[in-house]
Amino acid sequence: MKTMNGLRVALGVAITAVSIGAWAQDGASAGASAGTAVTASGGMTAKATRQANRALRRKVYAALAKHKEIDAGDIGVTAKGGTVMISGTVPDASQINTVTEIVKGVEGVTSVTSKLSVQRPFGQ
Incomplete structure (x- = not known):
């Protein structure tokens, strides 16, 4: 009976040790992947990237x-x-090209994709 209790305790300790080690490695890899994401985006975090995109959008407007x-x-x-x-x-229709050229002239814009169309009058 004492042998069974001893084995259970030893097994419990071994499982706990393995799970703590796995958890620590998982946390380390999460930190490493976050660092990789920041490096891959040119040093900008996701929040900074969203802010830059919103700022560019405001400049275009x-x-x-x-x-x-x-x-x-x-x-x-x-x-x-x-x-x-x-x-x-x-x-x-002439405003499509005008709008595209205005947007191309905004500082920070590298390329423009236009999906503009001519508004049809009501009833046609």
């Missing part, structure tokens, strides 16, 4: 607002790492 000839009410802007996608509708 501000640039469009400066041009009174552009009806930017139905234009959506998505920014991700310098790449900007503009979508929505404009009242005139």
